[in-house]
Amino acid sequence: MPGAILASVARGRYDAGPMTNPDAIDARGLCRRYGRRWALVDVSFRVAAGTSVMVAGRNGSGKSTLLRIVSTAIRADRGTARVLGHDIRAERETVRRRTALLSHASYLYESLTALENLAIAARFLGREARRAALLPLLAEVELAERADDAVSTFSAGMRKRLALARTLLQEGGLVLLDEPYGELDPPGFRLVDRLFGTLRARGCAVLMATHLLERGAALCDEGIVLDGGRLRWQGPARDLPSLGGLDPATLPEGR
Amino acid sequence: MTQLLAALRKEWLLQSRAFAALLAVLVFGATALLLFSFAVGPNYDLLRGNAPGFLWLALLLSSTLTLAESFQAEMEHRALEGQLLLPATATAVYYAKALANWAQLTVLGIAMVPLMVALYDATMPRPLALLGIIALGAAGLSAPGTLYAAMTQQARSRQTLLPLLLFPLVVPVLIAAVKATSLLMLGDPMGQVWSWTLLLVAFDAIHWSLCGLLFGRVVED
């Protein structure tokens, strides 16, 4: 779609050179529908380079849809977004190369072992896929001793850990975490906190959807709240826990 | 190229764990071969004459099982989507998958031949040529089959849709493969096997290029 790119140049928005340090996410009017239902309506927000934003909202509020659109896993029916300066439609491959998504689906094969699952992803990334190269990664998520067990023998929490390891394999400027704490035990919570810190130290921007308001607020800089697919609140993450739950009726006005 | 190799290694790993499934499909094919003979009755002349057709029908029916199976693991935890986001090239994923399906179908076809010989008293004067025909015919089934399996595994009522879309399309494969097989088995006085082989090659060439080109559009949202 060279036309779209040229139009952006004319409007002066296509200036994503390395020196300008573009926003990690610049979303404008994102909409998405499943069948007849709109799951996401006109969501616009920004994530500055190197910062972290948490996405809060009740079940079905559109958090996962938002993360999946930004990662280019699914299309946006309307609106657009630039990720690290790249358009999610016109420059999909670049966006994919520079983002990592921890999805609700684990992206794993049941019949293969933990190590084999990681090796498959590593080979597609053109990375070292030998045992010695991948074991440290498994050790990081505390799965090293189960490296040669098939995923079908794993508990939900262990699958989450393995999916986390798979996400860490990708080196990108933006990491999208969809419910990283889901199904994990308390040591797993601390593990996610630790990995979050590692990602920030690498300079990654992080967009994290979670229901754990205190935990998320302690880690993230900014927060946004979705309700019924619409953006309801936007502000410093530390204010999120004091909003009085996520009942939209009690959310203060304002963006 | 790295992408294709990565995709092939993935298929190899998946296939190495799916041996039991392949065996089950083979049993299904064998059952089909057995059932076809009941449609004709214990008349060896008739059975022998129909053996090539029965072989290819059994392989066609088995193919819907292996093709659907090949995308089952990809869709279960959205592993395919995960790979495309890495990003893996859709074309590489397609060709690796189509090659894996081709290998499976070829193995199935070869494994059915002795069964056919035993059940139908068929003769096998040119086993190597038959191997080639089975490989070419399996390639014709696997190229469009892989594409349509990727499509139908994401849709509702996937079990019905795959054969509904695939069977009319592979009519030429069925005709050419059956003709070539029976010429190999029952004698080929006019050397017609080559023209049928050529037809299979043409079908394979068209579908292996066209389906590879279109696969990306099918798996992206």
Added chain:
Amino acid sequence: MADPSRPSPVPGPGAGFAFMGLGASLLAAGSYLGLFVAPRESYMGDVYRIMYAHVPTAWNTMLAFTFAFGAALAFLLSANFKWDARHEAAVEVGVVMAGLLCLQGSIWARPTWGVWWDWDPRLTTTAVMFFAFVGILALRRFVEDPVKRATWSAVATIIAYADVPIVYYSVRWWNSLHQMQSSPETVSAVFVIPLRTNAFGVLFFMTGLITLRTRIASLRLRQEMAPPLPEPAPVLAPGAAR
């Protein structure tokens, strides 16, 4: 992908009905000429007169599927949903025409060769196409997402259409014992004029049908891809002061 933000206006049904009316009157004229003016054929007698319906149907069926192929290709290249509507209409009308064609072929085959189905390559190819495109219609029914439905069915149409010549040649070689019946290339104008009139009659009638069906598809697409409703106004608590 798609840009549904500017839905093109859907025209009224007038043009479609006009085409159908024109087609129907041409068909009436051509059929009158074919049934009552053209002389009996020396070999087949009156049975041959089905040709005046059969051959125009055959030509136009191929045309409908060709148009469907073009529309599918145009959709994949442009992501413009007006091509999806045309694609849907052309496939559906093409399937009906192919079904009619098979029926006419059977009716012709019975008195001529004594069988309902004679595995003639053209007729058999039509039957295969009929099933291939019925499968595509089924696929469209089973996919709710409009973008996926449009893309997948366009892909399936392109592959099915590319398959047509291979099917034709494979059936022809397969059934090489069968004598190819010649197309009616009778020189006399008395045979040709009703044939041509009916060919254009079917063409216009079919164009009308496709136009009307496209309109229905466009209306449904517009509904499916309508923009989200504006945010509902906040409900004021009862008794709250304004």
